[in-house]
Amino acid sequence: MRNTQLRNIWSALAGFAPVLATVATLIPITRAAHLGVGIVVLGAAVSLMATRSTQRHSPWRLLLVPVGALVIAAFAVLFHEGHAYGDAFFVVTVAAATAARAIGPAAGRLGRALVLPLIGMLIAPVNPGGHPLRTLAWATLAVFIAEVFVLIKQRLWSTGDEDEPPSTSAARVHVWRGVQSALALTLAFTIGQTVFGEHWAWTVISAYTVGAAARSRGDALLKGVHRTLGALGGTAVATGLALTVGGHPPVAVALLLTILAVGYYLRQYGYAWWAASMTAALALLYPLAGFASTGTLTLLGARLVAVVIGALCAILPATLIAPIRTGAVLRKRTAECLRTIRDGDHALALRRLAALREAAAPLLAVRRFHERRELRWVDALTALEPDLRTLTTTSDDPAALKRVRAALAPVAGDLKAAVAADPRAATAARPATAG
Structure with a gap:
């Protein structure tokens, strides 16, 4: 038992190392270029999601970064033209990436590689730059740095347990999951932009995280409950942290990374721990991103409601549309x-x-x-x-x-x-x- 715990701790430390390396690399770049915290958040988000993926990365994956940047640019341009265009592009891209697993493992890996930066752009609360081309350039750099460090980690620290077992699911299962994700995200976009204004992304992210990896309707329900409980616990803890260290950026950054590292390790014992750590980290991120600390409690309360609604948006299609028992x-x-x-x-x-x-x-x-x-x-x-x-x-x-x-x-x-x-x-x- 002791050996297993030590192995889990070392594995978590190695898994979180790319996130720390990405943040440590991007912070001086943002300072030198006089950028906001958005590029750091984007890089850390992509690194977290790529590290959590069980697939083994290949150096050829780096060639997909420019393609991912074009996906980001298309989303940004369409969303600037009208929310409906950007929403439709996002829904179609994620649904196609999910259904692509029906074609084979290579298509599934390609879909996930293109979706990661798109989700990362939703998580980042600020724009990395002003001009669209400048934004695209910095976003591409952040994603590239994150992918490089994930690749280095897998080359230096790789075990057989990290490899994803070959999928034996029928093609129709992946297609129906693509349909479920499209319905869940459509609901999340509609409700989020109608009810939560500029914070609509919280509903969409919650719907994606609950539904994207759900293996069955029971799994979708369990993830929804864990995400809600985790967000509730994280909100309670994070409110005091944000008010205490919000005026001290170095302390806030160190505490934010510590919370994410602990959540990364505890996720193996329950998804609620990860949801709680993400909520607490977001509370510390608000002051760094320029949000007034006096509005932190209101923002966290709104986020909790958005998380619950987003989870329901994912649960309904998973339980009603071709459910997997x-x-x-x-x-x-x-x-x-x-x-x-x-x-x-x-x-x-x-x-x-x-x-x-x-x-x-x-x-x-x-x-x-x-x-x-x-x-x-x-x-x-x-x-x-x-x-x-x-x-x-x-x-x-x-x-x-x-x-x-x-x-x-x-x-x-x-x-x-x-x-x-x-x-x-x-x-x-x-x-x-x-x-």
């Missing part, structure tokens, strides 16, 4: 784990097991009130993690192999019984449990 996802992930373990690819099996536990989060959250048979599979396979780690380095450990093989039969048998009782899950699970 949590139980079906767990059956599929369990089948993938069983097949990978039987094939002897123990490193991939560990990543499949991590994905299974993440997918089980909604059912684990209500386990005290509603026990599901799928959770017994999660428990049984999780108990094999030490043996699987042993087998990744010593594949000829007879005792570990015996324990693993003995634990697979009951899980496989119960999974087949569950599939037989629910024909809708048969197509997804049968190929993986055969043999």
